[in-house]
Amino acid sequence: SMWFDALGNRLPTPLFPGFDTLGTLEHLTKTGFDYSWFALTQRIIKREFALSGSEQNPDLTNKDIGLLLQRVVSKSGPAPVEAFKEHGADFVVASNLTDLVQGMNALTDAPRLDPVKLEREITARDREVDNGLTQDQQILAIRAARRYLGDRLIRVAKPHRLLDPAAGPLIAVRLRILTRKTLGGLQTDLSGRVLRADGMPLPGLYAAGEVAGFGGGGMHGYRSLEGTFLGGCLFSGRIAGRAVAAALA
Structure with a gap:
């Protein structure tokens, strides 16, 4: 996935999905907005999106090898992920970038995303996919991760052009800033x-x-x-x- 702030700026290196979460949080809070965007394709979501909870991963929970292998051979993601894609309030699915940006802007209180700017960012990244000498650090990291067989087969999608119709449809996901954990607050002695x-x-x-x-x-x-x-x-x-x-x- 490409990660953009609320104004459509690609997050800088090394603030990629799955990397420095705390650094990314610090960066996003300085933008003045409490959300950001993933831009990806069907080919990416079926491999790289996972939901928390045993009930959201029936292949792993039920030790179903056949269902697990569907992650490799099927064009669809796991059923819970596909349900989120279809019904999730923060998911936008479109066959082209213009419609995708229109849907993204419809989810916010103002149309902050410029389709021309977003296309420029994505096209610049897409050019690097076919460049054997690319210096795009996210693409290099993806290639490095895929050297491990398990990641290559199930967890990390092969680098491809996001605007390639064969990899579609295009998907955008709005990410909101929140904290899921209590970070302390009560001082105790050694007996609790x-x-x-x-x-x-x-x-x-x-x-x-x-x-x-x-x-x-x-x-x-x-x-x-x-x-x-x-x-x-x-x-x-x-x-x-x-x-x-x-x-x-």
Whole structure:
């Protein structure tokens, strides 16, 4: 996918999908808008879009090899992804760029995207796909990722021109800025007791997990990874639980 801000400017290197999320967030918040855009094709969405949750990945959840192989051979993406593409409020699908931009502008409070500007950005990128000596860092990164067989077969689409009708239809997705995690807020002692501003325990109140700093931030630091939160949350929960049991014994 190509990533554009609300005004149709391609995000700079290395702010590509799946790269420096925190850097991308910092960049987008400086644009003055709380959303941005992915521009992609059907060929990309069927490989590279994944939804969170076991119910959204029936091939993996049910260990269905046949269904998993459809990601490779089918022109459609997984059924949950296709449902989002068809019904999602932030998805726009069109057969040409003019109609795509018109649909994108219809989702916002003002028509901020210029189809000529967006076509210029996409065409410049498309030219680099056929250039064996390209210096487009996103294309180089995609080629590097596809050296791994698993990514090449299932997860990363082969670089292609976005405006190639054979790869279509064109798809745009509006991305909104949000936070999904509690980044701390309650200070606790080593028993999980919540501390007041004066440093004394608040009687009967214990905290664990993300709200106690065991999620993003806190013990995990500034650029914490979501998948690492669980261990600290479980550990702090055990500490707090044992402390409560001891206090009630």
